[in-house]
Structure formats: structure tokens, C-alpha cells
Amino acid sequence: xxxxxxxxxxxxxxxxxxxxxxxxxxxxxxxxxxxxxxxxxxxxxxxxxxxxxxxxxxxxxxxxxxxxxxxxxxxxxxxxxxxxxxxxxxxxxxxxxxxxxxxxxxxxxxxxxxxxxxxxxxxxxxxxxxxxxxxxxxxxxxxxxxxxxxxxxxxxxxxxxxxxxxxxxxxxxxxxxxxxxxxxxxxxxxxxxxxxxxxxxxxxxxxxxxxxxxxxxxxxxxxxxxxxxxxxxxxxxxxxxxxxxxxxxxxxxxxxxxxxxxxxxxxxxxxxxxxxxxxxxxxxxxxxxxxxxxxxxxxxxxxxxxxxxxxxxxxxxxxxxxxxxxxxxxxxxxxxxxxxxxxxxxxxxxxxxxxxxxxxxxxxxxxxxxxxxxxxxx
Numbered sequence: 001x002x003x004x005x006x007x008x009x010x011x012x013x014x015x016x017x018x019x020x021x022x023x024x025x026x027x028x029x030x031x032x033x034x035x036x037x038x039x040x041x042x043x044x045x046x047x048x049x050x051x052x053x054x055x056x057x058x059x060x061x062x063x064x065x066x067x068x069x070x071x072x073x074x075x076x077x078x079x080x081x082x083x084x085x086x087x088x089x090x091x092x093x094x095x096x097x098x099x100x101x102x103x104x105x106x107x108x109x110x111x112x113x114x115x116x117x118x119x120x121x122x123x124x125x126x127x128x129x130x131x132x133x134x135x136x137x138x139x140x141x142x143x144x145x146x147x148x149x150x151x152x153x154x155x156x157x158x159x160x161x162x163x164x165x166x167x168x169x170x171x172x173x174x175x176x177x178x179x180x181x182x183x184x185x186x187x188x189x190x191x192x193x194x195x196x197x198x199x200x201x202x203x204x205x206x207x208x209x210x211x212x213x214x215x216x217x218x219x220x221x222x223x224x225x226x227x228x229x230x231x232x233x234x235x236x237x238x239x240x241x242x243x244x245x246x247x248x249x250x251x252x253x254x255x256x257x258x259x260x261x262x263x264x265x266x267x268x269x270x271x272x273x274x275x276x277x278x279x280x281x282x283x284x285x286x287x288x289x290x291x292x293x294x295x296x297x298x299x300x301x302x303x304x305x306x307x308x309x310x311x312x313x314x315x316x317x318x319x320x321x322x323x324x325x326x327x328x329x330x331x332x333x334x335x336x337x338x339x340x341x342x343x344x345x346x347x348x349x350x351x352x353x354x355x356x357x358x359x360x361x362x363x364x365x366x367x368x369x370x371x372x373x374x375x376x377x378x
Contacts, residue, residue: 008035023339026246042206056338059316062242067299104158105298106274110146129235156239163238191244197234206340208320221319270298322352
């Protein structure tokens with residue numbers, strides 16, 4: 001056992017003893033995992049353990065697959081990232097604004113967040129799908145929050161439209177496209193687009209729980225008003241909806257070094273942070289490290305650090321689930337983290353980020369500390 005692996009074992013012995021997460025973690029260097037850890041329950045009612053093949057919802061990590069899908073279509077000659085979106089969705093409003101596919105990919109379109117709109121205006125007894133979201137924008141034309149390229153404003157709306165473009169140009173459902181063009185070529189056999197509340201259950205799937213620490217009680221989020229979106233937005237895809245495992249996600253991150261899916265030149269385009277009108281390439285969104293130090297490309301966030309080098313990352317959150325991928329290409333190090341335990345006391349969920357930062361410390365031979373819940377409350 002290497003020194004890094006031994007320290008990771010020590011870290012996660014503490015994490016498990018303190019019941020800080022339920023989930024799966026993978027750390028790798030030089031193309032090989034040096035640590036895989038699973039802990040907690042996939043289903044608390046049946047007492048099913050989480051294992052290496054357990055699937056989790058990865059929420060916004062889905063955006064990296066959507067961005068790749070668009071670039072696969074670009075290499076097929078069916079579109080370019082600089083095309084106006086109205087070339088493919090002519091009925092969508094705001095044509096005079098000149099919104100491009102590039103703007104959707106980089107959250108610089110100025111489109112408002114559909115989740116906030118549907119929280120207020122949608123019938124929560126009905127499950128909304130992408131068509132419902134697009135139709136709402138066509139019928140109501142909510143105000144933009146800015147002009148294209150004016151500012152970065154994280155917006156899931158753009159990725160709903162990207163999924164629509166993928167479906168129209170390929171003639172396939174979003175889930176079928178990512179399966180054929182990404183998951184199958186990479187042998188990601190435990191990854192798929194999946195709407196939990198609309199489809200039949202999957203064996204070996206981790207339910208997402210809200211954890212009431214003081215009562216040591218796990219509850220599904222469906223019964224809580226603040227988490228009601230897990231039901232009525234279950235049909236939305238492109239911004240989320242993919243489920244995967246730590247081992248499959250490692251196949252995904254490793255593929256980014258290769259030309260299995262797209263050419264190197266296209267991959268460089270995917271991980272190039274967009275430039276805003278004020279000239280910034282970074283420092284306009286939150287990355288993995290504290291502070292707004294990152295830029296955003298096509299489904300990925302990018303940072304640079306004098307010690308760590310380039311960093312490619314994204315996180316995902318949906319009630320009951322937290323996920324994160326951090327890639328350090330200059331060091332050939334990767335960290336993958338997925339959890340199905342969401343603390344009822346919101347600030348405690350910072351613990352997921354704290355644990356990942358300690359994994360980073362170990363992977364870069366720095367001092368690490370044992371995360372504690374009381375230290376993340378404030």
C-alpha cells in the first residue's frame with residue numbers, strides 16, 4: 001500500500017466513523033486508481049450496501065456529457081458552436097439577441113433560470129419535460145438577465161435547449177444519443193440517462209436521502225416542499241438526469257486524454273474558458289477552490305494554480321445527492337466523489353467539499369486534517 005493510499009484509508013476511516021457521507025470515492029494517478037472507497041447504504045429500508053457498481057444521480061455533472069455531445073455533432077458536420085440557436089429551434093424567442101450555441105454551453109446567453117420559474121409557476125403535481133420548459137419560454141418570453149457574453153450567470157435553461165438541439169439533429173432521444181456516442185464506446189455499462197420518478201427502478205441504484213443527524217434518520221426528499229422539484233422536474237434532461245458510478249466516471253475522465261470520442265483540437269475547445277465582454281477568461285465563477293477563480297468552457301469549469309497546474313472540474317447537486325469530479329491534467333491526478341446523503345441542515349453539506357479538499361491535500365503530498373461537521377456550520 002502506497003503512502004497516499006494509506007493516508008486516504010485513514011481519512012475515510014474517520015469519515016465513516018463520523019458518518020459524514022454515504023457514497024463512493026475514487027482517487028487515481030498516472031491513469032490508475034490508487035484508492036476506491038464505498039460506504040453507507042444504497043437503500044436504508046432494505047439495508048443494501050453501496051458498492052463499486054452502485055449507480056448515483058450525478059445531477060449537473062451531466063453537463064459535461066451534453067457539452068461533449070454537441071461537439072460530437074460538430075465533428076459530424078451537423079453544427080458549429082458558433083451557430084445561432086434559432087437555426088435549430090426557430091420558434092424560440094429572443095432571436096434578435098443573437099444567442100449562439102456557444103452561449104448556451106458557457107452560461108453566457110442571458111437566459112433566466114427555468115428552475116426558479118417553474119418553482120413559482122408550474123403545477124407541482126405534474127412532471128415537466130424539456131418540451132414543457134421550452135414551450136413555457138415560447139409562450140411567456142420571460143425577461144433576459146443580460147445580453148449574450150455580457151456576464152456569466154449559471155443557467156440550466158441553456159442545457160435544456162442543448163438537449164433539444166441534440167435530439168433534433170440526431171433524430172434520437174437524448175439518452176439514446178449519449179448511450180450510443182459516449183457510454184457504449186467507453187464501456188460505461190452502468191451509466192445512463194435516467195428519470196427516477198418516471199421509469200422503472202434500476203438494480204443497484206442508490207436512493208438519495210435527506211439525513212437528519214440529530215435523529216439519525218434518513219428520509220427521501222419527495223415529501224419536503226423545498227425539495228419538491230425532484231418530482232416535478234424529473235423529466236428535465238441535458239442539464240442533469242444522467243446516473244453513473246465512480247468506476248464509469250473514471251472511464252469518462254480518462255477518455256478526455258484520448259481521441260476516442262473527439263479529436264484533441266476539439267477537446268481543447270471544450271476545456272477553453274470563454275471570454276466575457278470585459279476580457280476576463282476566469283475569475284467569474286466558483287471553481288473547486290474557494291473564491292470565484294474559475295472560468296467555464298463547454299460543460300466544465302477550469303482553474304489554474306501555480307502548484308497544482310491546470311484544473312478541470314464540475315460538481316453536481318440534487319436533493320439527496322452531491323457529486324464532484326476534479327482532474328489535474330498536468331499531474332495526471334483525478335478525484336471522483338458521489339454521495340447519496342444530503343444533510344437536513346443545509347450548511348452541513350459543505351462537508352462534501354471539505355472532504356474532497358482533503359483528498360487533494362493527500363494526493364499532492366500536503367498535510368491533511370480530518371473534516372468535522374462543526375467546522376463547516378458557519
